[in-house]
Amino acid sequence: MGVKGLQCFMDSCCPEACVTVCLRELARQHVTKRQQGCTSTANTTSPTLVVDGMACLRHWYSCKDWVCGGQWREYMDVLKGWVEAFTSAGIRLVFFFDGVVEEQKRQVWVKRRRRVNREISKMFRHMKAYGKQPGRELFCLPSGLATFTCFALRSLGQEVFCSVQEADYEIASYARQHGSMGILGQDSDFLIYDSAPYLSVAKLRMDSLTTVMYDRHRLCQIIGLTVTQLPLLACFLGNDVVSEEKMQHIRNNAMATYRTNNPTTLSGAPQGQKVLAVSHLVSFLWGKEEQEAELIPQSLDLSAPHRELLKRGVRSYLLPGHKAFPRGDTSAQSFAFEKHVSPEILKACREKHVATEGFMVYSVVCQGVIECSNTLEDEENAELLPQALVYKPCRQRIYGLLLLHGHDGSSVELPAIREWFVYPVNPLKEPEVVHPVPISLPYDLPSLDLLWFGIGPEVSTLRVMSFLSIFDCQEFSDLYGDIEDFLLATLCLVTYIVLQVQTLSQEDVDAYLSQAVCLRLKxxxxxxxxxxxxxxxxxxxLGSLYVRGLSNLLGANCASGCPLPNDALMPWHSFDGRLFHSKYLLAHSGTEKTVLLDSDPSCLSLFLRLRESLTETCRKRGRVLQSRPYAPEQGHRITPGPRYRERHAGGNENWRGKGETTGGHGHGGGWRERGEASGDPIHFNAQSHSYGHDGGPQNTSRPQIQSRGRSYYNRGRYRPTSRWSQPPAPGT
Known part of the structure; x- marks a missing residue:
């Protein structure tokens, strides 16, 4: 959320309420205070700083080529250094990230997403005109940064939570209940909550661990209000619950009265006048009341709908312990598809979500709504599908794995997921309703309880096959345990992209695979x-498309019972934006494979093996990769390799003459012309399924899942070598 204009008012008009503090000293004072007779049941000695993770992302991600998809290794180093700075000062960190978009704030979310899409369009036009990254005024975070930051912080030993309500509310609640030393963020709502001190991440200096503390009590002294009256002030000014427009008449009346009563103080900034005027109104209204029992003055002249809206806005700021208008008990809430899964699954979904380990499953099973924010996609490129459409079949199979077990197959009461996915030409006026699709297995779909809670080698194999089936890559089961987990994940993802994006070329595949192979050694x-x-x-x-695919791998892995460790799906193992971009430029300039693989024989051998597996799997599905080098845009050139010069001896005119412009390959129209922006499902090729609709095997020579040996057996992940022409025994 955020109170309109309040942060600016604090910075420009209330210097005495903006106090520079040293976090080390603040931590020492906090420990001393808690040790001096505090009887709270909370931890009385550990100075804990509650961090708004979403607010920190722009400050954490300082890597140079941010448009390329993320310099994830470098970003990990930044996070490690950031955490160590606080740890060395004796400060415990607890991180919170947004886990849901509350429906009452959906339109605010949509408005912001549209604004970011406009900025992304400007960014792509700049790149195509100048061949370089625009300035920070068009800075956009790499796709999936928030998702993977949660896992990165957990890998650094930090405590990380994903919210099931408004994240600001959960942050303030946690800080209040645990007696935290402060909240580190950049949101004026933290001034309104009666919680721990609000500390600015924007003004944080890591070398000295100093920042600005916004003092709500001094603010109240300046504007003549009490802390309990701040929520009403916030709603009058406008926030994500009560829009500015709804309370415009209230502010107009307040400003008119203020100017009449204070003609000598009108030289201040307009924003300062507005905050002071509304503060005087709140004080006046409460002066007419005998008590503040209901938090909304009865004397306030409002229509019934506006009064109810205002009441909801004030209630959003009330933390546990307040008697008036509690937010409600979320533990008693109903779930979207509770009749499709067991109570144990519902509980596990929520626990996984809160612990940031259950990407996608909570949103699908418990809420029935899923969203995806902006991705770096060129709205003028009609040949490359938006990631939302590329991964739609994958998501449908994830939904099927989560919700269709035990379903009789009828369309009656078939579960439907509401998707809010941001991509070019999607107006976001309403969610797209997407139905689950069953995965293709040679036996009955296993129950979710078996996949998630079952034990034994047969169940382990079920998990692997379920995961691979989501990406139509069942043949790769023989590679499980034979190559590193992150390489298997990379192979699945790139193969899936090739099957879905018909304009992907051999050069694109070479760029994806070569950078994943070479990244291990850098x-x-x-x-x-x-x-x-x-x-x-x-x-x-293409870089953003790959990283978004890793998010889908996470969702599929969780739905399948985690056959792969989540760490294997992290981008810092298989992707670096700058490295991928360099491999892309080399591959499309005709560079020899030896050079593409850094002249490393082991890398070349592994690359060729992965490419052969991908090519054969795609060939079985009728997808044959072709070589289609792309020339750099707008006259920006790199030195081409010999194969490129040989293939395109006629020069750039010959390249463009084939219809292979920078907008995409000439294949008779882009995805918009083919109607794929309409929201209709994108289906796999007719030959893409290894098993018939009756569940029986069409290919009787299924690959075996090989044993990983003793080390993997000790990890509980041994896979039997028996062929899976028969379903597992009941009860396993």
Whole structure:
């Protein structure tokens, strides 16, 4: 949320309420205070700082080529150094991230997403015009940054929570209940909550661990209000619950009265006048009341709908312990698809979500709503599908795995998920209703309880096959345990992208696979030394497409009972934006494979093996990759390799003459012309399923899942070598 104009008012008009503090000293004072007779049941000695993770992302991500999809190794180093700075000062950190978009704030979310899409369009136009990244005025966070930051912080030993309500509310509640030393964020709502001190992350200096504390009590002294009256002030000024427009008449009347009563103080900033005028109104209204029992003055002249809206807005600021207008008990809430899953699954979904381990499953099973924010996608590129459409079949199979077990197959009461996905040409006026699709297995769909809670090698194999089936990559089961987990995940993802995006070329695949193989051997410093002669807008979109795919891998892995460790699906193992971009430019300039693989024989051998598996799997599904090099855009050139010069001896005119412009390959119209923006499901090719609709095997020579040996057996992940032509025994 955020109170309109309040942060600016504090910074410009209330310098005495903006106090520079040293966090080390604040921590020492906090410990002393808690040790001096505090009887709270909360931890009385640990100075805890509650961190608004979403507010910190822009400050954490300081990597150079932000448009390329993320310099994830470098970003991990930044997070590690940030955490160590607080740890060395004896400060415990607790992080919160947004886990839901409350429906009452959906339109605010939509408005922000549309604004960011406009900025992304400007960013792509700049890249295509100049071949380089725009300035920070068009800065956009890499796709999936919030999702993967949660896992990154957990890997650093930090306590991380994903909210099931408004994140600001949960942050303030946690800080109040646990007696935290402060809230680190950048949201004026933290002034309104009667909670721990609000500390600015925007003004945080890491070298000295100093920042600005916004003092709500001094603010109240300046504007003549009590802390309990701040929620009403916030709603009159406008926030994410009560829009500015709804209370415009209240502010107009307040300003008129203020100017009449204070003609000598009108030289201040307009925003300052507005805050002071509304504060005087709140004080006047409460002066007419005998008590503040209901928090909404009865003398306030409002229509019934506006009064109810105002009441809801004030209630949103009331933390546990307030008697008036409690938010409600979320533990007693009903879930969207509780009749489709067991109570144990519902409980596990919520626990996984709160612990940031259950990407997607809580939103699907418990809420029936899922959203995805902006992605770096070029709205003028009609050939590359938006990621929302590319991964729709994958999501449908995830939904099917979560919700269709035990379903009789009839359309009656078939579950439907409401999707809010941001992509070009989607107006976001209403959610798209998407139905689940069953995964293709040679036996009956296993129950979710078996996949999540079952034990034994047969169940482990079920998890692997379920995961691979979501991406139509069942053949890769023989690679499980034979190659590293992150490489198996990469192979599944790139193969899936090839099957879904018909304009993907052999060069694109070579760029994806070569950078994943080479990344294993590169340090963060080496990655930062990579120089990019030019930026390709197409490569930028392909990079974001891959990272969004990793999020879908996470969702599929969780739905399948986690056959792979989540760590194997993290981008810092398989993707670096700068490295991918360099491989893309090399691959499309005809560079020889030896050079593409850094002249490393082991990398080349592994690359060729992965590419052969991908090519064969795609061939079985009627998808044959072709070589289609893309020229750099708008006259920006890199030195082409010999294969490129040989293939395109006629020069750039010959390349463009084939219809292979920078907007995409000439295949008779883009995805918009094919109607794929309408929201209709994108289906796999007719040959993409290994098993018939009756569940029987069409290919009787299914690959075996090989044993991983003793080390993996000790980890409880041993896979039997028996062929899966028969379903597992009941009860396993």
């Amino acid at each position: 340090s963060s410093d080496e990655l930062q030394q990579i120089k990019l002669p030019v930026l390709s807008s197409r490569a930028v979109q």
